[in-house]
Amino acid sequence: MPITLVKKIKADGAPCRKCAEVEQRLRDSNLWHRIDRIVIADERDPESEGMQLATQYQVDLAPFFIVEEDGHPAQVHTIYTRFVKEVLKAKTSEQEELAEVMENNNLDYL
Amino acid sequence: MPIVTSEVSRLASEYKNRPPQEILELAFSHFTNIAISFSGAEDVVLVDMASKIKKGVQVFSLDTGRLSPETYRFIERVREKYPIALEVLFPDPAAVEKLVKEKGLFSFYKDGHKECCAIRKVGPLRRKLQALDAWVTGQRKDQSPGTRAAVAVIEADMAFSTQDHALIKFNPLANWSSAEVWQYIRDNDVPYNELHQRGFMSIGCEPCTRAVLPNQQEREGRWWWEEETIKECGLHVRNMSR
Numbered sequence: 001m002p003i004t005l006v007k008k009i010k011a012d013g014a015p016c017r018k019c020a021e022v023e024q025r026l027r028d029s030n031l032w033h034r035i036d037r038i039v040i041a042d043e044r045d046p047e048s049e050g051m052q053l054a055t056q057y058q059v060d061l062a063p064f065f066i067v068e069e070d071g072h073p074a075q076v077h078t079i080y081t082r083f084v085k086e087v088l089k090a091k092t093s094e095q096e097e098l099a100e101v102m103e104n105n106n107l108d109y110l
Numbered sequence: 111m112p113i114v115t116s117e118v119s120r121l122a123s124e125y126k127n128r129p130p131q132e133i134l135e136l137a138f139s140h141f142t143n144i145a146i147s148f149s150g151a152e153d154v155v156l157v158d159m160a161s162k163i164k165k166g167v168q169v170f171s172l173d174t175g176r177l178s179p180e181t182y183r184f185i186e187r188v189r190e191k192y193p194i195a196l197e198v199l200f201p202d203p204a205a206v207e208k209l210v211k212e213k214g215l216f217s218f219y220k221d222g223h224k225e226c227c228a229i230r231k232v233g234p235l236r237r238k239l240q241a242l243d244a245w246v247t248g249q250r251k252d253q254s255p256g257t258r259a260a261v262a263v264i265e266a267d268m269a270f271s272t273q274d275h276a277l278i279k280f281n282p283l284a285n286w287s288s289a290e291v292w293q294y295i296r297d298n299d300v301p302y303n304e305l306h307q308r309g310f311m312s313i314g315c316e317p318c319t320r321a322v323l324p325n326q327q328e329r330e331g332r333w334w335w336e337e338e339t340i341k342e343c344g345l346h347v348r349n350m351s352r
Contacts (some may be wrong), residue, residue, distance in 0.1 A: 079268075086273045095205075098228040098236065105269045106257045108314065108332055109249035110149055110172055110231055 001069050003087070004037045006050040008062035011043040012035065019063040028068075031088055045086050081102065112243055113140045113318050115266040122262040130282035131159050131264050134246065137280045138164050141244040145170050147235075148196070151179040151292045151303055151313040152291050153248025154188055156282060160246070161192045170197045170238055174204065174230035176315035184303040191301060199234040206230065216317060223318055223333045230315075239270045244278040252287050254329045255314070288328065 007015035007023070026032045041050025041062055053059075053066065057076045065077040067087050077083035081092040081100050101107075113121060125133050134156070137144055145168035146156050160167045171185055189196045209217065209229055218226045239245060251261050267279040283291065288311070295302055305313055311323030312327040321330040 031202065039269065082272070094233070095228075098232045101232050101236070101269050102224040102228040107154070107227070107231065107235075107331060108312070109247055109253065110147060110235065110314075 001067060001087075002036045003034060004053075004066040004068075005035045006039045006041050006053055006059075006062065006064050006066065008050065009040055009042040009044070015045065016062055022063050024029055025080070029084070029090060031084065031090055034088055111140065113264070114277055115271075118264055118266045118278065119262075122171070122264040125263050126285065128263070130156070130286065131163065133280055133282035134160050134163055136264075137244060137246060137282075138167075141278070142244055144168065144244040144246065145197075145238070145242055145244040147171075147248070148188065149248065149313065150177065150184070150185050150225055151248075152288075152295065152303060152306070153283070154184075154300055155291055155294050155298075156246060156248050157188060157192055157194060158294075158298055159282075161194055165193045167194050168197070169194045170199055172231050172234055173198045174315050175201065176230065176317060178305060178316040178319070180303055181307045181313060184301070187301050197238075199238055201230045201234050205233060218318065218333075219335060222336055236270060236307075239267075239277055240272075240275065242277065244280065246282065248282045249281050249284050250283045250286055250288070250291075252328070254327070 005023075007019040010016055012066055023032070026035065039050045039053060040048055042048040043051070045051065054062075054064075057064075057066065057074070059076055059078060061078045063080075065083050065087070067075045067077065070074075075087075077087065079100060081097045084090050084092050104109075121136070136292075138160070141235060146160055148154065148157055148169050148171050150171060157167075157169055160169075169188075171183075185196070185198070188194075206229055209226065213225075244306065245267070249258060249261055251258050254268045261281055261284045263281055263284045265279045265281065267277040294300065303310075303313055305319075310319060310331060311322050312331045313319055314332055318333055320331050320334060322328065
């Protein structure tokens with residue numbers, strides 16, 4: 001089950017803060033070794049492999065994970081805590097999960 | 111029979127120009143375990159519409175502990191007026207106590223609102239949604255053109271679905287403007303939050319909500335000390351063509 005992590009470089013050439021956070025959390029949780037390949041989505045270069053993958057999978061958030069399994073279509077995960085729980089079968093805290101929901105969603109209608 | 115995730119985009123397309131009442135009828139015809147989220151603001155029109163379609167509709171409100179007195183009074187007026195099952199949800203007291211102990215009562219002005227909202231809103235919301243098959247929200251495209259332009263009338267709720275539990279979200283007012291909502295309120299004698307009379311367009315927690323001036327965007331009345339339109343994690347795929 002090869003797992004690819006797609007990280008972003010922003011249009012101004014700076015690394016994406018969220019991507020760095022996710023990488024650090026994987027390292028802190030001893031899960032980094034489960035990532036087989038890291039690909040860069042460089043916003044300055046639409047031909048970069050990560051940008052091509054984003055187009056192919058219609059993803060508009062970074063970072064994201066692509067999980068490939070023989071005989072199945074590739075699965076794309078943009079929610080870190082769900083990826084950790086469902087794919088890596090590791091634990092996440094409720095605090096982390098709620099924070100990620102807030103980070104990724106505009107819930108101001110509530 | 112419940113709508114499944116694979117049917118959502120077809121139905122969203124089919125219903126995108128239908129009136130909110132038809133979208134609610136669709137929702138109630140497919141789901142019995144469904145609830146309306148009522149924020150104590152003008153999304154009360156959904157409660158009015160729904161109670162004309164079905165008695166005893168499940169409605170829930172999130173009491174963050176920081177709502178305005180006007181909003182608490184309004185929630186009770188709605189409970190008394192409509193034949194609904196209104197549930198008020200509260201945050202985990204231990205999580206709130208920990209936040210306040212560590213950061214005080216107004217940490218959001220310094221650290222941003224998301225940490226506080228995660229505890230006071232998202233926690234109880236998620237707990238409720240885990241027990242539902244579908245929910246109904248009052249979100250509209252015109253509330254925030256920068257971040258909400260793509261809201262569909264029916265969506266698979268990717269934020270709260272899990273591997274074992276698919277959740278469908280209905281947004282019957284997605285294509286209505288604020289003017290249409292208020293026309294409905296006037297035409298149908300629907301009660302509304304008295305804060306609206308004082309220039310509040312968007313109503314949330316008391317410390318995070320303020321009145322706006324004429325022609326200001328609705329969401330300028332919320333978290334005005336933060337820059338909400340920039341989402342750093344966005345991948346700007348649409349800008350790729352040269």
